[in-house]
Amino acid sequence: MPVMDKLKAISGSIAIVGVAESDNIGRVPDKGPMELHAEAGRNALADAGIDKSEVDGVFTAGYSTYDIAEYMGITPHFTDSTSVGGSSFVIHIAHAMAAIAAGYCEVALITHGESGRSNRARAAGNPGLAGAQYEAPYGIMGAPIGYSLAANRYMHQYGEDRTREAMANIAVSTRKWANMNEKAYFYDTPMTFDEYHDSRWVSWPFHLPDCCLVTDAGAAIVITSAERAKSTKKGGVNVLGVAEGHDHSVLHQMPDLTRTWGRHTGPQALEMAGLTHDDLDLAMIYDSFTYTVIATLESLGFCGPGEGPDFVANQRTAPGGDFPLNTNGGGLSYTHPGMYGIFTVVEAVRQLRGETGQRQLDTCKLAMAHGTGGTLSSTGTVILARD
């Protein structure tokens, strides 16, 4: 089990000093995923005012770090390709904290890039894995089907109508945030509740707007010690709490389809930070699907099991509501190239720095960014703070 005394000793020891997307996100057919990594990495280093030659720790998922580092011309002394789906890049922050605290490296670069929409190559699955033998032959492939199976179990336990209303609330409130973010895929496309309810089915109980986008995009994060962060271009956003883990890979092995590993990572990250849920000004929660948000809010401890629909009722998570959630427009309406987790951190850092224009929160000093990966399989949580 995590040793809280040791974790608290390194709380706040590192800071995020640079964040960026690739030059373009959305439909980017003229660039491959490696280039999206490299662009985002270059942009995040520029945001930090740190030269590429100073990067001595590299982190990525989807590729091996040696592929990305070679492409970018980086020769690191610390390397971490932990790849557990879309939460990986949030988990990399925890690993960067450990590596910097232990002296392995001083400047950590986390990169992401995927051509989810335009990719020309499809990776072949490993036939020895459980998913290939025991799920894919039944047409249980890809995220919408797995997550819809989990969502129906939730509806059964906690009520179909109120769950449906909660999913609609998330879809509509997230779209409203996207309408305030010019980088969002659906920036110019509002959505009403009627449009949500009238939309076509993808995998019942999911309508199309219950499902995240499929886009091309990259993002990157630069991290260094909190001490060194003070002398960087924009200063640092301190990392106060981190947590990670997983409790299954394939969906049918998930112990409880309504509870994610966030039930551990939320409380751990907050305890490490010395904070409670009520202290947070912003929650950036990976929204692969509307249901993911409901199950995750409950698992993280913002509310109890089955209370998510009441928690998000009446557009409480929309602009102007008292629980700002996914202010970039989320995976549902901003961008989602496949493993979206890193973008939760990019937006949290920008909100904490006060850089988000018309969607900027009046008060944003403490934020949670939370990634989910696989089929509700892995989670990573970080607590971020601006002095």
Add this chain to the structure above:
Amino acid sequence: MADGYNKPIPIPQPESDNYWEGAKTGELRLRKCDDCNQAYFYPRNICPDCGNNNTSWIVASGNAKIHTFAIVHRPPHPGFMDDIPYVPAIVELEEGPRMATQIVNVEADPSKISIDMAVKVVFESITDEISLPKFEPA
């Protein structure tokens, strides 16, 4: 092989050969830990609960209840284009473990299928080597 079968086909592995051989003969075979006295899915030689390999094979009754299901309208793979809408599911076997499957011989309509509904195994032969255990209303 059924004509034009172009869905993903399981490739048996050393620890699952017996499972797929059983399915071919109409048996749903499960691993059971003789230390825990508990059946588990999917087949692996080492018990995922206690970590011992004092494990054996049993034949499941084939009786189960639906733990959850969905109704797929947008196929995830070209092989399922002619099947939509179809009903992927997780069922809870009488012996305890849950497994992924499809519910067949039922209308793909959420008002016609319910969680906790009793189902029983049926086997669909898809190649000379592989039969898939699916479930239909009991």
